[in-house]
Amino acid sequence: MKVLVAVKRVVDFNVKIRVKADKTGVETANVKMSMNPFDEIGVEEAVRLKEGGKATEIVAVSMGPQQCQETLRTALAMGADRGIHVLSDAELQPLAVAKLLKAIVAKEQPQLVILGKQAIDDDSNQTGQMLAALLGWSQATFASKIALGSAEAEVTREVDGGLETVAIKLPAVVTTDLRLNEPRYASLPNIMKAKKKPIDQMAPSDLGVDVTPRLATLKVEEPPKRKGGVKVGSVAELVDKLRNEAKVI
Amino acid sequence: MSVLVIAEHDNAALKPATLNAVTAASKLGGDVAVLVAGQGCGAVADAATKIAGVAKVLVADAAPYAHPLAENLTPLVVGLAQGYGHVVATATTFGKNLMPRVAALLDVQQISEVMAIEAPDTFVRPIYAGNALATVKSSDKIKVMTVRATAFEAAATGSGSAAREDVAATADAGLSRFVGQALSKMERPELTAARIIISGGRAMQNGENFKMLEEVADRLGAAVGASRAAVDAGYVPNDYQVGQTGKIVAPELYIAVGISGAIQHLAGMKDSKVIVAINKDEEAPIFTVADYGLVADLSKAIPELKAELDRTKP
Ligand SMILES: Cc1cc2nc3c(=O)[nH]c(=O)nc-3n(C[C@H](O)[C@H](O)[C@H](O)COP(=O)(O)OP(=O)(O)OC[C@H]3O[C@@H](n4cnc5c(N)ncnc54)[C@H](O)[C@@H]3O)c2cc1C
Ligand SMILES: Nc1ncnc2c1ncn2[C@@H]1O[C@H](COP(=O)(O)O)[C@@H](O)[C@H]1O
Numbered sequence: 001m002k003v004l005v006a007v008k009r010v011v012d013f014n015v016k017i018r019v020k021a022d023k024t025g026v027e028t029a030n031v032k033m034s035m036n037p038f039d040e041i042g043v044e045e046a047v048r049l050k051e052g053g054k055a056t057e058i059v060a061v062s063m064g065p066q067q068c069q070e071t072l073r074t075a076l077a078m079g080a081d082r083g084i085h086v087l088s089d090a091e092l093q094p095l096a097v098a099k100l101l102k103a104i105v106a107k108e109q110p111q112l113v114i115l116g117k118q119a120i121d122d123d124s125n126q127t128g129q130m131l132a133a134l135l136g137w138s139q140a141t142f143a144s145k146i147a148l149g150s151a152e153a154e155v156t157r158e159v160d161g162g163l164e165t166v167a168i169k170l171p172a173v174v175t176t177d178l179r180l181n182e183p184r185y186a187s188l189p190n191i192m193k194a195k196k197k198p199i200d201q202m203a204p205s206d207l208g209v210d211v212t213p214r215l216a217t218l219k220v221e222e223p224p225k226r227k228g229g230v231k232v233g234s235v236a237e238l239v240d241k242l243r244n245e246a247k248v249i
Numbered sequence: 250m251s252v253l254v255i256a257e258h259d260n261a262a263l264k265p266a267t268l269n270a271v272t273a274a275s276k277l278g279g280d281v282a283v284l285v286a287g288q289g290c291g292a293v294a295d296a297a298t299k300i301a302g303v304a305k306v307l308v309a310d311a312a313p314y315a316h317p318l319a320e321n322l323t324p325l326v327v328g329l330a331q332g333y334g335h336v337v338a339t340a341t342t343f344g345k346n347l348m349p350r351v352a353a354l355l356d357v358q359q360i361s362e363v364m365a366i367e368a369p370d371t372f373v374r375p376i377y378a379g380n381a382l383a384t385v386k387s388s389d390k391i392k393v394m395t396v397r398a399t400a401f402e403a404a405a406t407g408s409g410s411a412a413r414e415d416v417a418a419t420a421d422a423g424l425s426r427f428v429g430q431a432l433s434k435m436e437r438p439e440l441t442a443a444r445i446i447i448s449g450g451r452a453m454q455n456g457e458n459f460k461m462l463e464e465v466a467d468r469l470g471a472a473v474g475a476s477r478a479a480v481d482a483g484y485v486p487n488d489y490q491v492g493q494t495g496k497i498v499a500p501e502l503y504i505a506v507g508i509s510g511a512i513q514h515l516a517g518m519k520d521s522k523v524i525v526a527i528n529k530d531e532e533a534p535i536f537t538v539a540d541y542g543l544v545a546d547l548s549k550a551i552p553e554l555k556a557e558l559d560r561t562k563p
Binding site: 011013016017019026093094095098117118120121122123124125126127128129130131132133134137138139140141142144154157158159160161162163164165166167168169177178179213214215216217218219220221222223226228229230231232234235236238239240241242243246248249 | 318319320323341342343345346347348349350351352353354356357358359360361362371375376377378379380381382383384385386387388389423424425426427428429430431432433441445469477480481486487488493494496501502512513519522523524525531536537538539540541542543544545550553554557558561563
């Protein structure tokens with residue numbers, strides 16, 4: 001079966017982000033960008049499905065500016081077969097991304113679409129669920145284990161109370177949680193090979209999708225800073241402060 | 250316009266986080282209705298009628314809702330949503346799973362993890378693990394949103410007297426099935442509801458050592474949490490994880506033990522009222538947010554803490 005994986009280019013998780021002085025957003029010039037960590041997990045899962053003989057082809061999709069091609073190359077180096085890049089310099093909100101993905105699904109006809117549970121820049125946690133809704137497909141979000149059959153998949157999900165297992169009818173959308181797998185590093189030969197794999201480029205208009213944002217960002221600010229406190233010298237002093245100064249125990 | 254709150258429950262009891270969603274809903278203007286969809290959920294519906302500030306409780310009691318499957322709940326919520334200006338749920342795994350599916354079918358852009366309501370169409374939400382706060386204005390007709398429980402007080406219970414109304418159930422979507430669950434036994438308060446939390450990190454070294462934290466927790470009536478590193482290493486179950494991609498907590502007191510203070514962890518706990526850090530590395534970033542820092546080896550400090558709590562017990 002064919003598997004589609006969505007990969008978003010985001011500010012690297014190690015970067016300490018800075019809010020722009022004019023409050024219009026976050027500084028992204030000269031900042032290290034990477035594949036969204038949850039999407040690395042998605043690519044890894046797809047590659048394992050292919051290695052296990054369950055998937056036949058892996059198509060990676062990324063949406064955004066020209067540099068998304070680098071993100072796609074990373075996915076190709078990890079083992080995806082080809083890439084699709086929806087080029088857009090405008091902001092793409094989850095609903096727009098889901099609509100674009102729906103149009104790509106219509107062309108590609110995958111049996112499984114894997115997305116990250118959340119992008120670590122907008123922290124929306126929406127796109128996979130929206131895509132499943134628009135397609136009328138089943139969804140298994142926050143997956144920590146996927147057992148793929150031919151007509152159904154059994155997915156273990158990380159929920160607030162612990163773990164939950166659901167059986168979902170294929171075709172389906174799955175979103176990844178952190179413990180689904182540990183993504184591999186691409187080897188040098190695979191990075192070289194990835195350069196020759198095809199990437200298709202298209203515009204949102206080619207897919208007939210209106211991507212006009214529905215949410216206007218009025219301002220972006222830094223959260224109130226916590227003041228660092230004091231160091232205590234001993235456990236006894238700590239307990240005393242908690243009882244008599246902070247009065248929280 | 251009125252507001253529809255989607256209740257989270259397990260057919261036996263209402264999840265406390267729903268009460269925070271009701272408070273957020275009451276700040277949006279208009280009557281607040283609560284939807285209780287489940288199977289054999291009469292007791293939950295009764296409890297919902299007693300939440301202060303709730304005008305109406307809609308009850309859909311039917312087999313497709315026995316488990317909170319998004320595929321089955323979505324058509325119900327979408328059908329009801331047309332009559333409301335806002336549809337609200339808490340940003341728990343339940344709300345996060347369901348609400349975007351609802352929003353997409355209503356063709357609206359959901360607003361996730363709302364922390365403050367500036368106007369009925371303008372909200373503050375965290376981005377980049379809470380390292381920035383965005384104020385966003387929605388142009389959609391119906392606002393579908395999840396709210397961060399720790400940012401809103403829980404609505405009072407017991408005093409309300411909402412009207413109860415049965416609503417027609419939708420059919421099973423036939424897309425998904427509940428197979429089973431492995432829920433953590435909760436002898437201690439739930440993380441998101443606890444007044445005190447003590448969390449352990451990678452430095453706990455194994456699950457056995459977490460027992461030391463539990464002994465301290467028992468003396469404080471605290472819940473036990475963990476960093477991602479401790480969960481990944483298998484010391485404790487996934488539902489202990491605090492952080493950007495785990496639970497967001499804001500207790501009166503948060504004690505971080507052997508946790509370095511990565512931004513993804515801070516994202517989940519930096520709104521706690523008082524933070525204590527116990528770490529043997531005095532340079533650990535966790536100390537930059539801690540009100541009280543103790544530079545110490547946890548294998549010594551935690552037993553000492555337990556003994557000191559006993560010794561000074563009022
Ligand atoms: C996409 C993404 C999402 C993430 N989400 C989360 C999340 O939700 N929650 C989360 O917690 N992390 C999350 N992380 C991981 C995060 O980046 C850190 O890796 C993690 O928080 C580190 O856990 P830790 O502090 O326990 O371990 P470490 O960083 O290894 O820190 C261990 C600390 O223990 C101290 N120590 C060692 N021995 C002792 C001792 N004997 N006594 C006292 N102190 C000692 C050390 O000085 C050190 O500071 C995420 C990462 C990514 C990429
Ligand atoms: N611009 C994008 N390009 C490719 N995938 C995306 C994009 N935006 C979101 N996604 C996918 O949707 C997931 C969830 O994103 P979000 O709903 O924004 O938190 C991500 O982990 C990606 O898999």
